[in-house]
Amino acid sequence: MYVLHGLRPWLIQRISAVYILIYVVYLAFSIASASNIDFQSWRVWLFHPFNTIAAGLFVLALLMHAWIGIRDIILDYVHNTLARMTAFTLVIIVLAGSGLWCAKILLLSVRAY
Amino acid sequence: MKFRIYRYNPDVDQKPYMQDYELNDVESGMMLLGALLKIKDTIDETLSFRRSCGEGVCGSDSMNINGINGLACITAVAGLKQPVEIRPLPGLPVIRDLIVDMEQFYQNYRDVKPYLVVDDPMPEAELAQTPEQRDKLDGLYECILCACCSTQCPSFWWNPDKYLGPAALLQASRFIEDSRDQATEERLAALEGPFKLFRCHTIMNCVQVCPKGLNPTLAINNIKKKMVKRSL
Numbered sequence: 546m547y548v549l550h551g552l553r554p555w556l557i558q559r560i561s562a563v564y565i566l567i568y569v570v571y572l573a574f575s576i577a578s579a580s581n582i583d584f585q586s587w588r589v590w591l592f593h594p595f596n597t598i599a600a601g602l603f604v605l606a607l608l609m610h611a612w613i614g615i616r617d618i619i620l621d622y623v624h625n626t627l628a629r630m631t632a633f634t635l636v637i638i639v640l641a642g643s644g645l646w647c648a649k650i651l652l653l654s655v656r657a658y
Numbered sequence: 659m660k661f662r663i664y665r666y667n668p669d670v671d672q673k674p675y676m677q678d679y680e681l682n683d684v685e686s687g688m689m690l691l692g693a694l695l696k697i698k699d700t701i702d703e704t705l706s707f708r709r710s711c712g713e714g715v716c717g718s719d720s721m722n723i724n725g726i727n728g729l730a731c732i733t734a735v736a737g738l739k740q741p742v743e744i745r746p747l748p749g750l751p752v753i754r755d756l757i758v759d760m761e762q763f764y765q766n767y768r769d770v771k772p773y774l775v776v777d778d779p780m781p782e783a784e785l786a787q788t789p790e791q792r793d794k795l796d797g798l799y800e801c802i803l804c805a806c807c808s809t810q811c812p813s814f815w816w817n818p819d820k821y822l823g824p825a826a827l828l829q830a831s832r833f834i835e836d837s838r839d840q841a842t843e844e845r846l847a848a849l850e851g852p853f854k855l856f857r858c859h860t861i862m863n864c865v866q867v868c869p870k871g872l873n874p875t876l877a878i879n880n881i882k883k884k885m886v887k888r889s890l
Contacts, residue, residue: 550850551849551850551852551856552850555856555882616852617859620853621857
């Protein structure tokens with residue numbers, strides 16, 4: 546994991562931030578230009594292959610960005626080794642769980658499209 | 659003029675306390691160090707603090723003045739909000755009153771090998787530099803190691819034994835940038851890992867308080883750029 550590195554997570558944090566920013570702008574633009582806002586048109590939009598992949602990359606970037614950010618906070622403030630390990634584990638469980646859930650939703654789109 | 663000064667003598671006091679002083683004859687243009695010396699001479703000779711050159715060159719009288727680190731000898735009392743609250747540098751153990759134990763700070767400084775490493779045989783005359791190569795050291799070599807920056811840095815407060823702090827990293831940059839140094843690779847490799855350099859979160863307290871007007875954040879970012887270049 547990235548706990549033991551310095552440069553790589555720092556770089557990933559910055560690159561993922563750029564992608565997240567671009568995606569959020571694209572998402573806002575897509576919502577603003579949508580003709581009608583309902584669940585059905587959201588599904589159609591999300592399950593377009595381009596949007597599915599873009600959203601998948603967004604989730605990946607967000608997970609990595611969140612992991613590095615929370616890792617930094619834990620390294621700063623949690624000094625007891627056992628507490629630190631517990632905190633890391635909890636964060637990884639929550640992030641991995643969220644990631645799998647998003648993956649499930651996005652992969653279902655393969656069938657729906 | 660009113661002063662409120664942190665006092666602690668571990669031989670006598672159970673815990674630190676703040677003591678009020680009032681100085682009536684504050685001359686115009688007086689520096690804070692002058693006021694402290696006057697308090698020591700005329701009111702309370704037990705008040706302890708470090709001082710040496712008295713003109714911002716030696717970096718001995720760094721202290722926390724109204725919450726912001728600085729050198730007492732080049733801080734004019736005129737502009738200070740009263741009562742002037744003076745505390746020792748935060749984040750280091752207090753020896754007595756305004757005197758702190760700087761050992762951790764110096765250890766971090768030693769950690770970056772603050773000297774030229776040259777493997778080639780030494781030339782008969784000096785190691786020459788072009789004016790451009792020399793210019794790269796400007797803004798780095800002027801550091802007087804007063805510790806104002808590192809002890810104002812939250813990342814240093816939380817991990818003083820693992821994070822080198824802005825002062826040591828500025829010196830790391832000073833030798834990484836030096837054209838005569840031949841250990842750039844080793845220096846960059848030594849700073850890898852989550853703690854030594856990468857606890858810097860660009861808070862920039864160091865830049866705000868440096869009495870010499872240096873920019874450790876910029877130096878740290880230049881090191882990061884060199885590390886990226888080296889790894890890609």
